[in-house]
Amino acid sequence: MKINAKDVWAGGFLVFIALFGLFINGGLFGIGLEQHALGSARRMGPGYMPMLVFWLQFALGALVIVAALNSGPDPLERWNKIDAVALASGIGVGLILWQLMERTGATSGWMQVGLPLLVGMLILSISPAWRALGLTLGSFVAFGLALETLGLIFALVALCGISALADREHTLKSTAGMTVFLCILAWFVFIYELDVRIPLWPTIF
Amino acid sequence: MDLLANLAHGFGVALSLDNLLFALLGALIGTAIGVLPGIGPVATISLLLPITFGQPATTAIIMLAGIYYGAQYGGSTTAILLNLPGEVSSVVTALDGYKMARKGRAGAALTIAACGSFFAGSVATLVVAASGPMLTSVALSFGPADYFSLMLLGLIISAVLAQGSVLKSIAMVVLGVALGLVGTDVQTGQQRFTFGIPELSDGIDFVAIAMGIFGLGEIILNLERPEARQVMSGKVGSLMLTKEEFRRSIPSVLRGTLIGSTLGILPGGGAALSAFGSYMMERKVSKYGHELGTGAIEGVAGPESANNAAAQTSFIPLLTLGIPSNAVMALMVGALIIQGIQPGPRMVEAQPDLFWGLICSMWVGNLMLLVINLPMIGMWVKLLQVPYKYLYPAILMFCAIGVYSLNNSLWDVYMTVFFGIIGYIFAKLRMEAAPLLIGFVLGPMMEEHLRRAMLLSRGDVVVFIERPISATLLALAALTLGAMLLPNLRAGKNKALAE
Numbered sequence: 001m002k003i004n005a006k007d008v009w010a011g012g013f014l015v016f017i018a019l020f021g022l023f024i025n026g027g028l029f030g031i032g033l034e035q036h037a038l039g040s041a042r043r044m045g046p047g048y049m050p051m052l053v054f055w056l057q058f059a060l061g062a063l064v065i066v067a068a069l070n071s072g073p074d075p076l077e078r079w080n081k082i083d084a085v086a087l088a089s090g091i092g093v094g095l096i097l098w099q100l101m102e103r104t105g106a107t108s109g110w111m112q113v114g115l116p117l118l119v120g121m122l123i124l125s126i127s128p129a130w131r132a133l134g135l136t137l138g139s140f141v142a143f144g145l146a147l148e149t150l151g152l153i154f155a156l157v158a159l160c161g162i163s164a165l166a167d168r169e170h171t172l173k174s175t176a177g178m179t180v181f182l183c184i185l186a187w188f189v190f191i192y193e194l195d196v197r198i199p200l201w202p203t204i205f
Numbered sequence: 206m207d208l209l210a211n212l213a214h215g216f217g218v219a220l221s222l223d224n225l226l227f228a229l230l231g232a233l234i235g236t237a238i239g240v241l242p243g244i245g246p247v248a249t250i251s252l253l254l255p256i257t258f259g260q261p262a263t264t265a266i267i268m269l270a271g272i273y274y275g276a277q278y279g280g281s282t283t284a285i286l287l288n289l290p291g292e293v294s295s296v297v298t299a300l301d302g303y304k305m306a307r308k309g310r311a312g313a314a315l316t317i318a319a320c321g322s323f324f325a326g327s328v329a330t331l332v333v334a335a336s337g338p339m340l341t342s343v344a345l346s347f348g349p350a351d352y353f354s355l356m357l358l359g360l361i362i363s364a365v366l367a368q369g370s371v372l373k374s375i376a377m378v379v380l381g382v383a384l385g386l387v388g389t390d391v392q393t394g395q396q397r398f399t400f401g402i403p404e405l406s407d408g409i410d411f412v413a414i415a416m417g418i419f420g421l422g423e424i425i426l427n428l429e430r431p432e433a434r435q436v437m438s439g440k441v442g443s444l445m446l447t448k449e450e451f452r453r454s455i456p457s458v459l460r461g462t463l464i465g466s467t468l469g470i471l472p473g474g475g476a477a478l479s480a481f482g483s484y485m486m487e488r489k490v491s492k493y494g495h496e497l498g499t500g501a502i503e504g505v506a507g508p509e510s511a512n513n514a515a516a517q518t519s520f521i522p523l524l525t526l527g528i529p530s531n532a533v534m535a536l537m538v539g540a541l542i543i544q545g546i547q548p549g550p551r552m553v554e555a556q557p558d559l560f561w562g563l564i565c566s567m568w569v570g571n572l573m574l575l576v577i578n579l580p581m582i583g584m585w586v587k588l589l590q591v592p593y594k595y596l597y598p599a600i601l602m603f604c605a606i607g608v609y610s611l612n613n614s615l616w617d618v619y620m621t622v623f624f625g626i627i628g629y630i631f632a633k634l635r636m637e638a639a640p641l642l643i644g645f646v647l648g649p650m651m652e653e654h655l656r657r658a659m660l661l662s663r664g665d666v667v668v669f670i671e672r673p674i675s676a677t678l679l680a681l682a683a684l685t686l687g688a689m690l691l692p693n694l695r696a697g698k699n700k701a702l703a704e
Contacts, residue, residue: 010634042664046390049652060376132428144618
């Protein structure tokens with residue numbers, strides 16, 4: 001058998017989301033969380049369409065898996081040990097941090113989402129294979145974390161600094177020059193021209 | 206003549222200073238991103254969507270449309286000069302265009318690409334203007350059941366014409382519809398799949414999905430691939446066509462226009478498919494078909510006309526039925542809805558400024574592109590020398606500020622990151638994201654029409670095959686799906702869409 005691993009994972013992804021959706025919708029043979037009212041075909045309740053859609057998605061996902069069993073070989077890219085370790089520890093540390101913030105009540109302004117996400121992404125980027133993913137998304141999260149308290153300029157410094165690490169061609173000088181240029185561009189386009197309501201400088205002091 | 210009066214009205218709107226300025230801005234941005242590989246119209250339009258909120262709807266749509274057709278022009282410039290197609294739709298142009306450039310006829314290739322595009326764009330604009338109101342009057346007799354079937358047909362065609370496995374594409378459409386379920390149920394007010402998060406009660410923000418998957422996801426993939434850039438070989442040469450070249454390219458331009466205008470209307474079809482279709486046609490029909498692939502002018506004139514014509518006519522399903530035919534059009538639906546306009550057959554009557562203004566601005570925009578592009582070729586080529594390492598932080602910046610300013614909420618920023626991860630997984634598992642976006646936009650409308658249709662029919666499913674319009678549309682959908690089971694057709698499709 002020539003298994004198409006990419007398609008098996010794709011199908012599995014679809015099936016998983018479908019089952020998850022059915023579980024929340026309450027349509028998974030009566031078990032589930034929210035129990036949206038199904039209604040009848042004539043008067044469909046809020047749960048009717050989700051039930052149809054998720055069952056259809058479940059069927060299609062299963063079909064994708066079945067079709068994949070003999071359409072390969074199309075293996076996934078190889079994972080090194082460090083890739084797996086970085087992924088696992090990134091998710092793990094992120095979840096622990098989430099719990100810690102939950103306990104200490106540091107939940108305002110979506111910080112509870114942002115901080116664990118940033119730390120997780122930075123840990124992920126230790127592995128060379130995840131570097132582009134972790135640093136690009138990490139810089140985006142850092143921008144979000146800094147924006148409302150430290151202002152646009154520092155948020156952009158964080159965004160440029162972290163994202164520049166994703167490309168090895170960047171030097172300290174090129175990063176600094178780019179940051180200054182982008183800060184001026186952002187000020188001109190978004191604050192001066194479009195008048196977007198964003199604090200330019202830190203607001204916490 | 207009604208049409209003439211309407212067009213006159215449209216030109217009045219399109220030629221107002223503001224609209225003219227934003228059409229120019231859109232065309233310039235479009236050309237720039239068309240020239241630059243690694244960023245396409247979908248990412249750019251989703252990036253600029255938040256900026257357009259402050260503008261009147263007509264101006265916003267005119268600018269976004271300018272980006273779309275501007276990208277077709279820009280893509281061909283680099284395809285010809287550097288053998289580096291900036292967009293998928295200009296892959297075919299590179300075949301003969303680059304060979305012409307190597308023979309020292311780059312100028313001629315660029316000229317015929319621009320002039321062919323302009324001619325095709327003008328004809329296609331007329332097609333949109335003429336067929337729009339006609340289709341609209343048909344669409345007004347549609348009931349909820351007919352609408353549902355029409356959207357189903359649209360979704361299936363767009364999935365079938367997407368790259369890769371049909372089964373996976375259909376599954377992606379369904380996943381998109383599922384994502385569209387998140388939020389408040391319109392009829393009962395119940396919160397669905399919101400996990401108690403108030404930010405989700407209006408649904409997942411469409412911009413967050415588009416930017417995450419097409420913006421962030423693309424950047425990550427580009428950074429993972431080592432950069433491969435070619436240096437321009439030779440000079441542009443004279444922009445003038447010889448008499449011989451002019452004579453040979455006329456029939457190709459005409460054929461390309463015809464193919465592009467037709468295929469552009471198909472959901473999921475659009476520019477890339479028509480460019481390829483036109484190339485195939487030239488090879489079969491043209492007297493010089495055997496020269497194709499060695500730098501024949503037909504190979505540039507045909508596909509370039511076709512992809513531009515298709516870019517215009519792909520607005521027809523959107524403007525008349527409210528159904529997006531590709532990912533860019535799905536973004537346009539999003540832009541319209543954000544502006545408080547429900548796309549659909551009533552738009553022609555309710556928003557004549559928007560409808561006719563947009564049509565006329567397409568023609569004006571094409572003219573601008575012709576005028577600004579040819580003399581400025583050198584500048585566009587210079588743009589290619591900006592290294593990607595400076596480009597992607599700039600894109601990230603526009604994404605980040607843009608997505609935050611949607612609702613002034615950090616929630617949207619983190620949602621975008623989430624969809625960046627999802628987009629990365631999709632790319633790695635070869636799951637097409639464009640059908641997902643179309644499903645996401647159409648899903649909520651489909652649910653509403655389904656519920657209305659079933660209420661009217663007292664819960665009887667037969668209504669979908671009882672009404673002639675609906676039955677025809679469903680038959681077409683079944684036929685489309687059935688056709689894909691034929692191995693010959695499937696092989697042909699894969700060949701046509703292979704990059």
